[in-house]
Amino acid sequence: MTDPAAPDSERLVLMRMGAAAAAVAACVALAVLAFDGTGVAAGFVALLSLGGVMMGYGVGRKVGPMPSLIRMRMFRVADELAQYRAFTRLLRDQGERITASTSEAATAIVMGLREMDANIARMQAIVERDAAGGTNELQSLVDAVGAPVVGLLGQIQFQDVTQQQIAFLSRLSLIVDQHMIDLARQMGDRRSMDRVGNFKEMFDTALENCVMTSQRQDHHTAAGLDLQEARGPKIELF
């Protein structure tokens, strides 16, 4: 999408200057034609003017307010900026995986703790019923086993807190993402969003250090690759 508030590109400005110069040249040629009446002289003047305009345009592109070298560097920066979006996406994907895996584990722990608690309550009832008298030691042992359960149930809330923190980081990265898109557009290269250049090589280097299939999967997704790695068996004897 084109930003309506964006200034005209340098190329457009040069073309306008060229058109204005061509108009002036045409006026001069008409004046020559009117005073002298010679068509050949008028044509010669117009040709010279046109040549001058083309030379001016070419020189302007090379050494004008934004020479080609600077323009190319800006495009390059726009490319790099666009590619950092893959990095932020990787962070978001990893965050989602952390949230999912901790949620699953925390739920299993809570279920286990609840089961333990229920069994301890049954044990307490049995001790009170069947071993009445002289069972203080057993009773206090059962109480001691059950005591930490409630505290642990409270501690498990860490998972929800962690999930909120990761969600916040994810929202931040989306803001950074959008900002990078805006900056890349400001740099003036419309194609930068579609290109993946040397950042991919750096990304591949990071991929080398991934130890989990899920991490490599996130890398592939962030790099825009629809690649599913084959997962080997969980247990393998060689």
Next chain:
Amino acid sequence: MASTIFIVDDSATILMSMEAILNKAGFTVAKAVSGEDAVTKLQGGLKPALIITDIHMPGMNGIDLIRKVRTMSGFQFVPILVVSTESQQAKRDEARAAKATGWLVKPVQPDDLLKVVKQILPNG
């Protein structure tokens, strides 16, 4: 008969752990996974003695839920506790304005939770 406490949270971990803590303290627990789910259950006849809700939930958030509950017949004076990771004063003020009863910041220690619940429901 034990009082019913209605917990509203989108986190399965929180729902399960709070349910276990409150059950152990002798309360009956009802659960909802979103604001919309909570409203449906309340409209369906659930009459809790206390509502405990999270703030950040997809769809209807906790503050909107409190506002909605306060407009429902029979729920104007039911105590509503907010339990959230959010600790911003502005949000607390928003909850107070919506007529919440109290605010607890996660993670809440079971002892603290039970102390507040017993304060609100002395005969619970």
